[in-house]
Amino acid sequence: MKMLFYKNTKSIYIITLFTLLFISCSKKIYNTDVKKGNETQKSIEIDKNVETENNIEVKKRVVPAPEREFRAAWIASVANINWPSKRGLSTKQQKEEAIKLLDLLHKNNFNAVVLQVRPQADAMYKSDLEPWSYFLTGTQGKAPSPYYDPLEFWIKEAHKRGLELHAWLNPYRAHHTTGGEVTAASIVSKQPELAVKLETGFYWLDPGNKKTQNHSYKVVMDIVERYNVDGIHFDDYFYPYPSYNNNKDFPDDKSWKAYLNTGGKLKRDDWRRDNVNQFIKSIYTNIKETKPNVKFGISPFGFWRPNYPASVTAGFDQYSELYADAKLWLNEGWIDYFTPQLYWPINRMEVSFPVLLNWWIGENTKERHLWPGMSIGRKKGEEAIDEVINQIMITRGMTSKSPGTVHWSIAPLIDSPELTEAIFNGPYKKQALTPSYPWLSTTAPEAPTVNYSKDKDNLSVTWTHKHIDKIANWVVYYKYNSKWDYSIHGNFTNSQNIPLVKVDNKNSRSNLKAIAITAVDKFGNESIVKEIKL
Numbered sequence: 001m002k003m004l005f006y007k008n009t010k011s012i013y014i015i016t017l018f019t020l021l022f023i024s025c026s027k028k029i030y031n032t033d034v035k036k037g038n039e040t041q042k043s044i045e046i047d048k049n050v051e052t053e054n055n056i057e058v059k060k061r062v063v064p065a066p067e068r069e070f071r072a073a074w075i076a077s078v079a080n081i082n083w084p085s086k087r088g089l090s091t092k093q094q095k096e097e098a099i100k101l102l103d104l105l106h107k108n109n110f111n112a113v114v115l116q117v118r119p120q121a122d123a124m125y126k127s128d129l130e131p132w133s134y135f136l137t138g139t140q141g142k143a144p145s146p147y148y149d150p151l152e153f154w155i156k157e158a159h160k161r162g163l164e165l166h167a168w169l170n171p172y173r174a175h176h177t178t179g180g181e182v183t184a185a186s187i188v189s190k191q192p193e194l195a196v197k198l199e200t201g202f203y204w205l206d207p208g209n210k211k212t213q214n215h216s217y218k219v220v221m222d223i224v225e226r227y228n229v230d231g232i233h234f235d236d237y238f239y240p241y242p243s244y245n246n247n248k249d250f251p252d253d254k255s256w257k258a259y260l261n262t263g264g265k266l267k268r269d270d271w272r273r274d275n276v277n278q279f280i281k282s283i284y285t286n287i288k289e290t291k292p293n294v295k296f297g298i299s300p301f302g303f304w305r306p307n308y309p310a311s312v313t314a315g316f317d318q319y320s321e322l323y324a325d326a327k328l329w330l331n332e333g334w335i336d337y338f339t340p341q342l343y344w345p346i347n348r349m350e351v352s353f354p355v356l357l358n359w360w361i362g363e364n365t366k367e368r369h370l371w372p373g374m375s376i377g378r379k380k381g382e383e384a385i386d387e388v389i390n391q392i393m394i395t396r397g398m399t400s401k402s403p404g405t406v407h408w409s410i411a412p413l414i415d416s417p418e419l420t421e422a423i424f425n426g427p428y429k430k431q432a433l434t435p436s437y438p439w440l441s442t443t444a445p446e447a448p449t450v451n452y453s454k455d456k457d458n459l460s461v462t463w464t465h466k467h468i469d470k471i472a473n474w475v476v477y478y479k480y481n482s483k484w485d486y487s488i489h490g491n492f493t494n495s496q497n498i499p500l501v502k503v504d505n506k507n508s509r510s511n512l513k514a515i516a517i518t519a520v521d522k523f524g525n526e527s528i529v530k531e532i533k534l
Contacts, residue, residue: 063477063516063529066486067432069396070337070371070404072112073105073413074168077135078119079178082410088138091146098154101410106161108413108420109428111488113158114233114406117151118169118219120176121187121205125151125227129219131185141185155228162473162490164434166231166297167223171216171279173237175203191215196252198245207239207275207323208255217282224287224294230472230522231295232287236341238276238324272323284334292440293522299339299373299406300326302356309359312351333366336437339406343375346390354394361398369435371395371404376419377412384412385422392427402435431488433473436524445470445519447527452515458497459534463517473520477529480510 075082083101084094105113117124122133122140126149131141136150144150151167158165174188174195182188188195188203194212195203205212220232239250252272259271266274284296301318303309304327318324330338340360344351357372364370372395376388388407396403407413413420436442448463465471474489480502487496502510512534519527 063531064484065526066475066488067430068402068435068524069432070112070369070402070406070434071110071428071432072114072164072166072371072404073110073407073410074114074373075101075116075410076119077116077124077133078170078176080135083115084136087135091144091148094136094144094150095148095153098150099157101414102154102157102161102163104410104413104420105163108424109431111162111432111434112164112166112230113154114166114168114231115151115154116168116170117223118167119173120170120179121174122179122185125149125223127219127222129215129222130187134180138180140180140183151223151227151229159228159472159490160492162488162493164230164472166233166295167227167229168233168235169220169223170237171220171234172205172207172212172239173202174205177201187215196250198240198251199248200244200246202240202244204240204244204250206252206255207279208252208259208272213275213279213282216279217286220283221286221290224291229294231297231336232283233296234280234298236299236301236318236322236324238322239272240322242321269320269323273319273325276323277325277328280329281332281334288440295336295437296334297337297339297371298326298329298335299341300324300329302341302343302373303351303359304363309355311349311355315351327363330360330363330368331365333368333439335368336440337369337371337404338364339371339373341373341375341408342391343373343378343408345379345387346394353391354398357395357398366439367401368439369402369404369437370399371406373406373408376407377409377416380416381418384416385419388419389422389426392423396427404435431486433475433488433520433526434524441521441523441525444525445521445527447530448474448517448519450515450517450530450532452532454500457501458499459512459515460495460497461515461517462495464494465519470521471519472522472524475518475520475526477516477518478512479514480512482513483510 077083080086083097085097102113119133119135121130123130124133124136132143134140137144155165175182175186177200194205194209194215196206197203205216207213223229224232256268264271287294287296301316301322303312303315305317305319306312306314318326329335342353342356344353346353360370374388374391379387392405395405446466448465450461450463452459452461461476463474468491471491473491474493475486476489476496477484477486478498498512498515500512514531514533516529516531518529
């Protein structure tokens with residue numbers, strides 16, 4: 001396998017063969033779509049049904065559906081890794097940096113952003129539960145000046161560009177080593193019974209303390225209830241990595257003894273895992289009861305335990321070290337999407353990207369979305385381009401029913417324009433909708449009301465909808481001669497000018513023959529396609 005993935009221009013065919021062979025050996029195959037080239041071809045049924053709307057018969061027409069793929073990047077605020085680039089920037093500078101990042105994703109056909117909004121039990125948004133973040137203003141508890149709500153701003157600007165915004169939280173980190181001094185505003189000072197100090201300078205909320213679980217639960221639900229986020233996202237920090245405490249056991253004697261005193265029977269390791277399991281289950285259940293359209297995703301460490309799969313014989317054991325039974329969460333369907341951090345190259349024999357991905361696919365018994373996390377900044381130049389594109393293509397082949405990837409992080413997309421260009425000109429050449437969530441809803445929204453007018457050169461199209469608050473995207477289809485194409489917009493957009501004549505690079509002219517506009521709701525369901533012939 002080592003020699004198969006070096007030259008991008010020569011390896012796609014080999015990758016396809018590799019992927020097909022690999023899938024044939026998997027426990028379960030999820031592919032129900034027909035693959036043609038690099039694109040999944042679907043079509044909407046036509047001429048088989050006649051639907052009635054306002055007593056007018058509406059035939060459904062053949063229109064190839066847009067690509068479906070989750071294309072996201074992480075944007076970290078802790079230690080000012082990605083945004084804001086440094087603490088204490090003015091409101092204007094923070095907004096300018098945010099717009100630059102969102103424009104980068106939008107222009108390169110990404111469709112989602114995973115923004116860290118709770119780096120150390122503080123908030124990159126207005127909260128009555130936790131203080132303003134140190135990484136935002138340089139002083140924990142200090143609001144931006146002039147005042148604005150960064151999360152509200154990010155959501156609005158993301159949605160303008162048709163991007164989903166997933167709010168990324170660390171449920172238990174109380175204070176980061178780069179987070180300045182512990183102040184009176186910190187949870188470490190305000191609720192010291194919840195936090196423990198680790199030997200390397202971190203403070204951690206004790207997951208075994210019910211008050212910790214209640215507090216973190218309230219923080220999550222506060223965001224869900226008050227903000228128009230598309231998702232809530234946790235990463236791999238549950239109980240801390242052992243190195244954070246110089247490889248000594250987590251200091252939770254007090255909560256462990258309290259558990260035993262109430263008659264607890266679990267062993268200590270099992271008790272710790274149960275603390276996390278119950279929290280995860282509670283978060284998922286209550287998000288669905290409160291706002292079913294808000295998705296819940298987790299990005300755990302890349303493999304569950306050594307020997308799972310069998311080829312991974314050594315390495316970090318998240319089950320026994322982080323007390324994170326990520327396999328259980330996937331098996332039980334306590335998430336809507338699962339993003340294991342598969343930060344290893346394809347051709348590394350002992351820990352390989354496609355081998356790990358295949359194992360997680362086998363554990364996806366509830367058929368949730370499985371969108372691996374990729375580390376796109378570990379290699380440079382042509383080697384990086386080759387690795388990233390190959391990983392995207394392998395993921396498409398192995399999770400073809402609902403493909404997607406999350407890129408760690410947005411920084412290489414900024415720092416390596418040649419990488420970004422290769423992704424855009426390759427697998428992300430066309431816009432894509434995010435996959436739908438059939439376990440949450442399969443009800444299609446109503447179609448929009450469409451109006452249009454012609455001038456000399458363009459068709460001016462506008463549209464409206466009765467329930468715009470439930471709509472995430474619009475798809476504008478247009479047919480030149482016999483070929484359909486499309487563009488995707490966020491719900492803020494309500495118009496598009498479409499040229500009546502298209503001239504290609506060979507000076508060949510094509511005439512606009514038909515259009516169609518559809519609405520896509522927050523579950524990813526698309527309205528029926530009503531072709532308008534011109």
